[in-house]
Amino acid sequence: MNFDDTPQEAKFRSEVRSWIAANAPKELESELKEASLGRIKLKSGDVLQLSKEWQKKKAKGGWACLQWPKEYGGRGSTPIERVIWQQEEGIYNKLGAPFLIGQGMCGPVLMTYANDDVKKRYLPPLASGDEIWCQLFSEPSAGSDVAGLRTRAEKDGNDWIVNGQKIWTSGAHYSDYGLLVVRTDPNVPKHQGLSMFFLDMKSPGVEIRPIKQASGASEFNEVYFTNVRIPDKQRLGNVGEGWNVALTTLMNERYAIGSGVATGFPEIFDYCNSLMTEDGPAIDDRAVRSKLATWATRTSGLKYTTYRTISALSRGERPGPENSIGKLVAGSMLQEIATFALDLQGAAGVLVDNDQKEVAGQFQKMVLSSPSSRIAGGTDEVMRNIIAERVLGLPGDIRVDKDVPFNKIPTKGRA
Amino acid sequence: MNFDFSDDQKQLRDQARRFLAEKCTSKAVRQVLEGKDTYDRSLWKGLAELGFLGVAIPEEFGGSGAGHLELCVIAEELGRVVAPVPFASSIYLAAEAIMLAGTDAQKRKYLPGLASGEKIGTLALFEGKGKLSPAAIKAQVANGAVSGTKTPVPDGEIADFAIVVARSGNSGRESDIALYIVDLTGKGVERRSLQSIDPTHNQAEIKFNGAPAELLGRADEGWSNLTRVLDRAAVLVAFEQVGGAERALEMGRDYALDRMAFGRPIGSFQAVKHILADMYVSATLARSNAYYAAWALSTNSSELAEAAAAARISATQAFQHCSKQNIQVHGGMGFTWEFDCHLYYRRSNALALGLGSMSYWEDQLIDRMRTRNTEAA
Numbered sequence A: 001m002n003f004d005d006t007p008q009e010a011k012f013r014s015e016v017r018s019w020i021a022a023n024a025p026k027e028l029e030s031e032l033k034e035a036s037l038g039r040i041k042l043k044s045g046d047v048l049q050l051s052k053e054w055q056k057k058k059a060k061g062g063w064a065c066l067q068w069p070k071e072y073g074g075r076g077s078t079p080i081e082r083v084i085w086q087q088e089e090g091i092y093n094k095l096g097a098p099f100l101i102g103q104g105m106c107g108p109v110l111m112t113y114a115n116d117d118v119k120k121r122y123l124p125p126l127a128s129g130d131e132i133w134c135q136l137f138s139e140p141s142a143g144s145d146v147a148g149l150r151t152r153a154e155k156d157g158n159d160w161i162v163n164g165q166k167i168w169t170s171g172a173h174y175s176d177y178g179l180l181v182v183r184t185d186p187n188v189p190k191h192q193g194l195s196m197f198f199l200d201m202k203s204p205g206v207e208i209r210p211i212k213q214a215s216g217a218s219e220f221n222e223v224y225f226t227n228v229r230i231p232d233k234q235r236l237g238n239v240g241e242g243w244n245v246a247l248t249t250l251m252n253e254r255y256a257i258g259s260g261v262a263t264g265f266p267e268i269f270d271y272c273n274s275l276m277t278e279d280g281p282a283i284d285d286r287a288v289r290s291k292l293a294t295w296a297t298r299t300s301g302l303k304y305t306t307y308r309t310i311s312a313l314s315r316g317e318r319p320g321p322e323n324s325i326g327k328l329v330a331g332s333m334l335q336e337i338a339t340f341a342l343d344l345q346g347a348a349g350v351l352v353d354n355d356q357k358e359v360a361g362q363f364q365k366m367v368l369s370s371p372s373s374r375i376a377g378g379t380d381e382v383m384r385n386i387i388a389e390r391v392l393g394l395p396g397d398i399r400v401d402k403d404v405p406f407n408k409i410p411t412k413g414r415a
Numbered sequence B: 001m002n003f004d005f006s007d008d009q010k011q012l013r014d015q016a017r018r019f020l021a022e023k024c025t026s027k028a029v030r031q032v033l034e035g036k037d038t039y040d041r042s043l044w045k046g047l048a049e050l051g052f053l054g055v056a057i058p059e060e061f062g063g064s065g066a067g068h069l070e071l072c073v074i075a076e077e078l079g080r081v082v083a084p085v086p087f088a089s090s091i092y093l094a095a096e097a098i099m100l101a102g103t104d105a106q107k108r109k110y111l112p113g114l115a116s117g118e119k120i121g122t123l124a125l126f127e128g129k130g131k132l133s134p135a136a137i138k139a140q141v142a143n144g145a146v147s148g149t150k151t152p153v154p155d156g157e158i159a160d161f162a163i164v165v166a167r168s169g170n171s172g173r174e175s176d177i178a179l180y181i182v183d184l185t186g187k188g189v190e191r192r193s194l195q196s197i198d199p200t201h202n203q204a205e206i207k208f209n210g211a212p213a214e215l216l217g218r219a220d221e222g223w224s225n226l227t228r229v230l231d232r233a234a235v236l237v238a239f240e241q242v243g244g245a246e247r248a249l250e251m252g253r254d255y256a257l258d259r260m261a262f263g264r265p266i267g268s269f270q271a272v273k274h275i276l277a278d279m280y281v282s283a284t285l286a287r288s289n290a291y292y293a294a295w296a297l298s299t300n301s302s303e304l305a306e307a308a309a310a311a312r313i314s315a316t317q318a319f320q321h322c323s324k325q326n327i328q329v330h331g332g333m334g335f336t337w338e339f340d341c342h343l344y345y346r347r348s349n350a351l352a353l354g355l356g357s358m359s360y361w362e363d364q365l366i367d368r369m370r371t372r373n374t375e376a377a
Ligand SMILES: Cc1cc2nc3c(=O)[nH]c(=O)nc-3n(C[C@H](O)[C@H](O)[C@H](O)COP(=O)(O)OP(=O)(O)OC[C@H]3O[C@@H](n4cnc5c(N)ncnc54)[C@H](O)[C@@H]3O)c2cc1C
Pocket: A101, A134, A135, A136, A137, A138, A140, A141, A142, A143, A144, A145, A167, A168, A169, A170, A171, A220, A372, A375, A376, A377, A378, A379, A380, A381, A382, A385, A397, B270
């Protein structure tokens, strides 16, 4: 048991380190450190612009999407090298947020299902951040049960005509392309009638409307499709096999999110460590200590679980299922921590007024944004189902709609 | 990075698992549970013969000198089968204390007996209720003899000698506290077994009345040596707890697959699936924390104290959580004497207290993190 790099890994790490030292936008460092939670805002400028600049620089230096082949804008690195890069990139990782969905989920689908021309055209700009992609899966009637989606595509010559609505599409408003799953056959059971496409978000008939979130911000959208024409050559995978294609992204989604999710622990520890109460430092309080200790061990438990996964990668093995717990543990911890921090502030914890708020109001922001981390990318309940079924081998849910043609499935919960 | 056990260590685990599956059956555990004996003597002998008692004891002192990672591997397997033997008292506590603080002569005198299993040691620390702290130690040594009452002492009835935590002076400071080796079969020692929530481990009260006491380590470093021994033992017990937690999870999973209700296996109900998924989560976090502590223990890292406290808290919570939810998944059957669920429930709650209660370890963890934070700033 050791934490040492192999000689090769050590060489790679030092190469990464010196490149980052020479190239990272150090002027953003302190701001990035503070902006540790959720989607960030920077005083130094437009986050999207600054993110694109860093991504571009990485791409030029050959440090974008490391695990992708060189010809598609990557570096042809091993999984362990990608992890080393992530560790060394550290705080600047946060600038990668706008590209996460495209590079983490859409890219792998293109890699698996697109022909070489498509890959050569779309992957390099996706890697360099010149083009941003979004994921058009969820619909008003299909979230956890995404295979129940209703957006229709009908064949018209060499094109498909798409009508319907997507929802919760993160970043649709600044995306250039979208990965879109639609129903091409409503007469067969739901998983069998889906197909996957990609499309230009500027296509005629695509309308993007921002959704105002519970937190007050607007990062996701509704996307409406009215007679949107998509050429058949933008189809990924066979007609009717869209579900399998979608699974490729969903698996990548969990992997990408599982590594390095926000827990809120470093923030609450620093806060309790510096906060003075009438009875002395907050961190000396028995009840505070007890909570901190539990959160500390959950946080370290996640960290070392990731290390176990990395070890498997480093040996060239496929990682086990341990990493599936990351999002589930971190999501509810973030929410618990945020409410606890407000409680420590007493009645004033309610305030976000500029001259009143404590520690830049970060815990108030955390309270308001944290519910999403238990929903996005698979709800807590769906994650538990996955652990129970895929890891522990328990029976799947009873699926009353499994063998029913899609257009015969009931749609109302209460008559 | 290789944050995992080596192939040799995994082989050792398989060997231990096979041996324990045969020798440490539920029936064997119940012999001790039901008071037929204070521990499983034939299992103890078997563990000694396989060299398991001495894996972390150097060769020159009668062990195999393999190391602490090997000991962690064995601890996990003992935890899986709730082994009714004084392994923790004798090896994680007594042997570790002597290896840490003993003179060469003391090591030569005591370690070979512990490694061969012929002698059993323990730690006599607690003096009744309350939090673990120097102030709680009242036992006093004068003129080389100890007086005072220790309770509960794990395996106190069966141990041949104990490391006794006592006062060497009366200044009222922490530096009064020293460690002593005391022969429990000699004069001035009176002991009696106590009932506990987990009868698969003996607990006893020991009254010392002028029993000859041999100093272990420096007289003014007793408390710091004690905390270091507790840190080391916490790592090893964490592996027992992880083993127990995972076994409880497997029992629950297996039962959920077999038991039918409403025409389907209960494991197909989401409420049950989610209980089991949460057990998996806590057991996995505990395992990962324990691995880190194992690394710190085996390399004598400066991070050991913090890593041990994290492993202790995580594993205690996981074992308690998994053992109680295992009963829940079993329904009424889980609450019978006949089913093994309660063996794990009992053990999890006993292990949670044996090295000091949660608040002690929470303090250890938070104090270390705070120091590290200040140093970094
Ligand atoms: C911030 C944010 C960003 C997002 N970004 C995107 C995006 O970019 N692209 C995209 O396609 N989607 C996106 N989503 C959508 C997200 O994937 C869905 O919200 C999520 O899968 C849940 O679906 P739903 O909202 O329809 O809730 P529902 O599926 O209606 O769930 C409602 C409740 O029912 C429970 N439930 C549902 N099914 C089960 C079951 N089988 N077992 C137990 N409980 C169940 C859920 O756990 C939940 O508590 C985003 C969501 C959020 C919050």
